[in-house]
Amino acid sequence: MDDKNLDNLNEKLEKTITDTETILEETLNLDIEELKDKVEIIVREHPIKSVLVSFGVGYLFSRLLK
Numbered sequence: 001m002d003d004k005n006l007d008n009l010n011e012k013l014e015k016t017i018t019d020t021e022t023i024l025e026e027t028l029n030l031d032i033e034e035l036k037d038k039v040e041i042i043v044r045e046h047p048i049k050s051v052l053v054s055f056g057v058g059y060l061f062s063r064l065l066k
Contacts (some may be wrong), residue, residue, distance in 0.1 A: 043050040
């Protein structure tokens, strides 16, 4: 392959990588926002259960890290 073909291939690969990175970032950001909204709704509907679950998870993590 000559240098011109390699340069074209590199440009196409760079564009594809950049486009893929942009698509993945947008998808992940949407999923995180959606998850945050769902958790917020659950916590508002069941505040006492949410606090108890949080304490339970915190306790388990503290036991694991000792």
